[in-house]
Amino acid sequence: MKYRITVLPGDGIGPDVMAEGVKVLQAVGRKFGHSFKLEYELIGAVAIDKTESALPEETLAMCKRSDAVMLAAVGDPRYDDPKLPVHPEDGLLALRKGLGLFANLRPVRVFDELVNASTLKPEVLQGTDFVFVRELTGGVYFAKPKKEWVTSRGRKATDSMTYSEQEIERIIRVGFELARARKKRLVSVDKANVLKSSRLWRQVAVEVSRDYPDVALSHVLVDACAMQLIRTPAMFDVIVTENLFGDILSDEAAQLAGSMGMLPSASLSGIPVAGKRTFGLYEPIHGSAPTIAGKDIANPIATILSVAMMLRHSLALDSEAAAVEQAAESVLKHGYRTDDIMAPESTRVGTRQMGDLIAARI
Structure with missing residues (x-):
């Protein structure tokens, strides 16, 4: 089966964590025989820099042509001045409105392995x-x-x-x-x-x-x-x-x-029903964290679990979604941690290695 996904890496650590979400999605494709056509577009500060708009028309149009949308993060301190005419977050609000995404789902689960985090x-x-x-x-x-x-x-x-x-x-x-x-x-x-x-x-x-x-x-x-x-x-x-x-x-x-880096979310345009596809946008709940961008220390698990939510709600691939969730839990059980969830006797890994570990367990 072939699916069309719009990918919006955004700002700050957005490209860092999005790369790992894509890595896991591609592992799902190989494992289960699916094809994901990924089309990248701009949103947020990077969009303002290039187009003077936080949500270019091309981005919204591409999202509307897709089966689902993956978003990482928006935000940049260069645009924090409230007197500026446009801000990165304007793009996110406009995207939600433009796609009719009225329902935001944010699951909160405390993994046994992180109960002390x-x-x-x-x-x-x-x-x-x-x-x-x-x-x-x-x-x-x-x-x-x-x-x-x-x-x-x-x-x-x-x-x-x-x-x-x-x-x-x-x-x-x-x-x-x-x-x-x-x-x-x-x-x-x-x-x-x-x-x-x-x-x-x-x-x-x-x-x-x-x-x-x-x-x-x-x-x-x-x-x-x-x-x-x-x-x-x-x-x-x-x-x-x-x-x-x-x-x-x-x-x-x-x-x-234990960390905002653990929580995924789904923004849906309809009422979710098991086994049926509902258009949606999927993103971690954390921000762009520009001070750690490119340093290979951001936690990609929220983005990866957002991929699982996309598989379940927008693509009706429940077994594939469960495989992603089980892979993430397996990595935690084996003691691998990014900086934000480090614990004694755990093994510290970076953004990329965490993505590698989860993708390998799909």
């Missing part, structure tokens, strides 16, 4: 295995008015958190579908004691729950959820929430796994 006690972390479902194209990141202005009394700025019933319903359904295939527990996170948009969110969640009587729905305020992620992370199975809350909470949860 976090700053939390091992007994707190054991058994942690849940999925964040983050709404990705609405809320405060996209809603208008969004502006900054000067008054006679000083500067002001505003951002709006706006959600429609339809936007909420479709992301809640993603959460229910995933929960139905797992432990049948869904936590909906909001701030319904303060925010009007959260009150609508909760109302719609309750309405949708009637279609899923086999799934237990509970509601947790975002601040309480942040606390429970640290106190009792193993209590969660599937967590669904809006854009801003999901962004913050999933980064917090990355530390449960």
Whole structure:
């Protein structure tokens, strides 16, 4: 079978970790007899440097022609000045919107081998295995008015958190579908004691729950959820929430796994159903980390596990996805570690060697 994949290495360590993701994908092709046509394009700071746009039209068009998109990272300190007209992150937001990627899946699993990599006690972390479902194209990141202005009394700025019933319903359904295939527990996170948009969110969640009587729905305020992620992370199975809350909470949860270098993600344009293909973009949740770019020390596992998610959700290749996940776990069991997850008596490896080790076990 032949598949067409758009590859967006991006900025900083993006090309470093993407090379290892591609390496593992090619190993899957050899093992299972698939052909992956990889087409590379620009996004982020490298795109601004060459085209003055963080998301060139050619990039978006190529993504739309693909079966799936692999993205590494965007961001460059040269563009940190908020007064600049364009920023690398603009490309990522525009890509999500342009491809209709409304559902962001971020699995958080604490590998037994890394239970001591976090700053939390091992007994707190054991058994942690849940999925964040983050709404990705609405809320405060996209809603208008969004502006900054000067008054006679000083500067002001505003951002709006706006959600429609339809936007909420479709992301809640993603959460229910995933929960139905797992432990049948869904936590909906909001701030319904303060925010009007959260009150609508909760109302719609309750309405949708009637279609899923086999799934237990509970509601947790975002601040309480942040606390429970640290106190009792193993209590969660599937967590669904809006854009801003999901962004913050999933980064917090990355530390449960020991490093942001361990967490993959999928951004989907539809509701994932086992055995069916859903278009999506796949990326590690970490940033571009420009200070370590090209030094062969970045952890590529999040990118490699993102490849597994792509195989499962966009290409409907579940056995191949499982092979990648098992290969990554095998390498960890044998004691190989990059700098961010080093432990006593482990073997330190670089970005490229970690990719080699995982690819060899496919």
